[in-house]
Amino acid sequence: MSGFIPEEKIEEIRATSDIFEVISGYITLNRSGKNYKGLCPFHHEKTPSFIVSSEKQMFHCFGCGQGGNVFSFLMKYENLSFPEAVLSVAKRYGIQIKLTRDDKSEKFVGKKEILYGVNSLANEFFKKTLKETSEGKAALEYLRKRGIEEGSFKDFNIGYALSEWDSLVKYLGRKGYSEEIILESGLAVQRENKSGSYDRFRKRIIFPIFHINGEIIGFGGRNLDDSLPKYINSPETLIYKKGESLYGLHIAKERIKTDNCCIVMEGYVDVVTAHRFGFKNSLASLGTALTEKQLRLIKSLTGNIIFIYDADRAGINAVLRAWEGVLKTGLCGKVVVLPEGDDPDSFLNSKGTEDFKALINSSKDIGEYIIDRSVEGYNLSTTSDRSQALTKVLKVLESVMCILRLADYANYLVSKLGVKEEFLYEAIKYDRKKDITFVPLKEETRKIQLDSLEVHLIQLMLTSKEVATRVFDNISSDDFEVPLLKKIAIEIANSIKSNKEFEPNRIMNIMADEEVNDLISAFLFKSEDWQDIEKAISDCIKQMQKRKAKKTLNNIEDELKLAKGKGDENTLDKLLEQKYKLYTFLKSTKFLEN
Ligand SMILES: [Zn+2]
Structure with missing residues (x-):
């Protein structure tokens, strides 16, 4: 599958790497029993269902069903090809891959x-x-x-x-x-x-x-x-x-995780200076407004974000443009207001760490900050100005879908504009044309329908080489009917024959197929608590044999009908004999009962 990298080398690279180490370089993972848990980077969710297992060296998301090993993760997250993912892990762990002159060409590397x-x-x-x-x-x-x-x-x-x-x-x-x-x-x-x-x-x-x-x-x-x-x-x-990376992210990410907070600034020099003064969870947006992609990158590491932009119009607009993204990603956003004419670099250099800390502690909720900016310049003691300001604020609040958050902002507005709460709610309802219902963001899920007998057999075989060998002593990979499962069964059979270490991760590497990896990881993470594994194995084998025999019997019946119609006596005799033998076999194995 990988072409120029030998299978043994790929497995060596995988075995050297640690999936927890690699994935936690991208998202925040917390220990949960013997595994690690985090928010899935592949679908939108609020409660973590993304599991990483050091023991299995695999990940699996119970929400969207995606999973696999370290290579599968990089392929999905970084949008890499399989060889690119292998090279990336090798590079990270300092494993040399000898490439010939031709291999260095673009086609391969x-x-x-x-x-x-x-x-x-x-x-x-x-x-x-x-x-x-x-x-x-x-x-x-x-x-x-x-x-x-x-x-x-x-x-x-x-x-x-x-x-x-x-x-x-x-x-x-x-x-x-x-x-x-x-x-x-x-x-x-x-x-x-x-x-x-x-x-x-x-x-x-x-x-x-x-x-x-x-x-x-x-x-x-x-x-x-x-x-x-x-x-x-x-x-x-x-x-x-543009809009997909953040300046300073690679050095700030660990501190962002431990501080559970990320500070976003405008310029390169701001970030360098902030780190120098100990604010090592700072990064810059590379362009003025944060995109939703950048906010998602941050969301993978922390739920809290603080904007420290310059106090000029461009800075204010940058916060305004990030507002919807902040709401969409569910981040908790705050804004620090710098004294006019200052940027983080100049402020830190003139005032120092303690004053900067005090500034951060005085940060304002992003929604309140935006409300403040929206009503600026209006004389709120006059009715006409107040209603104009309210119209402007309602426009801003249209993006707020979370009813609790909306209630908070309504309270803030009541104190700010001095309007009565009931009137404000009426205004919000009217603005939203009354028909809006607040639906929480739907969490996407994906379910695959598969033959449960074949699924159980694959799950059992993945537990050990002994089980897999026993299964293939009795049935063959051809007996699998679901194409995807048949593919996996064939690879398991090859793996037994090859006399190499039996390792589901190796099977993933060989197949390097996204769907297969999702499935294998799902099987391993959901592997049933087999009460009696011996009985489960023999039951599954029997069921498969029975299914096969019945299928053959049906085929014979069909052919018999055909031969009868044609009056083909020779074939009829042969078929009847086959049917008799099969029938006797089924009877002797008690397969025909029930
Ligand atoms: Zn997911």
Whole structure:
């Protein structure tokens, strides 16, 4: 299935990895008995039904039915192909995979892996430039003046891009990357007359943007002077999608989990400074407004989010635009209001940690913050202004579907606008055209209908090689009728024959089929508490044999009818003999009773 990576190597990589370690790099998991539990990243849910088992080295969601091993998780979560998922785990655990020259081609390794390689090399170049060139030293001085020093350079891999037109393009070319790949990485821009390309980032401090898994997916470049644009970012590429990543997430994620809170800021420098002052659960939205995708990334780690945006109009609008997403994801959002003219970087540098903490403690609920902003500028003591303000607020509250939250905001409005509670509720109802009913978000579920006898047999066989061997001593994989289950049965049979260690994870690797992985993990997680496993095995085998014999008997009856119609005496005799033998067998095994 994987082509160039030998099966043994794949199993070695899987066995070396720890599924809990890998998955908890993406979502918050809490211990639950001998397993771990968390909110499923593959469907919307409010109560966790996503289970990870260290013992089985598998995951399974009881809500949507998805499951599998470490590779299946990465394939689903990161949208990777099977070989890409295997390579990603190998890289993480430092396992070398010897690739031949041909294997290094895009067809095998995948374009993504090549682009990660280009970015990582470019970042090394930028870091070296910052430290070792005279131009870089000026940038270093600039950063040091803002208090950004060695520790931050290391944590955030900060670098510098020279003012030359093509220093990076030339460097990457010397390292063997084609112009096409360099262009595709977004690090270079093609000249208008198509005669070659030049560096996108020039004379800028470089902040690499990391994916949550630690790969560099893009870059942000900041000017040293006041020329515009102040910031430029990588364009969208195969690995960098705007609105899908967060700056600083890869280093902030552990603290976000332990603090159960995430602080969102606007700029790269804000985040670097916040970490330097100990607010290591801070990250930046890379663009002004947080998208629903980014909010979901955060929701996988914590339910609490604090916005610290600049106190200007752009900052206020960014919070407004994130509002619906915050409600949709069910995050608890708060907003910190900075003194005018300040950003987190300037505030921290001038006031320090304690004042910043006090600021965070004074944060306001996002809904209340938005209500405040909406009624700003109205003279609430006059009737006409008050009704205009109310209309504006009602518009904002239309997104609130949770009745409890709505009640909270209504209370807040009562105190703010001085309108009577009854009137306010009437206004809300009228605004929602009365017909709205508050339905909690439906949790999606998926059920697969399968033959229970065959399911039980597969479940039993997955428990051990001995059971599987015993089953196949009596029936064959051909006896399975459900195509998906037959596929699994065939692989179990192969696994017994191969004399290798019997391991359901290995079967998953070989098949590398999403549906199969969902099923196998479901079987293992739901594996019945077999009261008497011996009896269960022999019952299932008997049932299968009986089903097969009855089917054969029916076939013979059909053929008999056909032969009778044709008057084919020879065939009739043969069929009658077969029928008699089968009938005797069924009688002797008592299969015909009941
Ligand atoms: Zn799920």
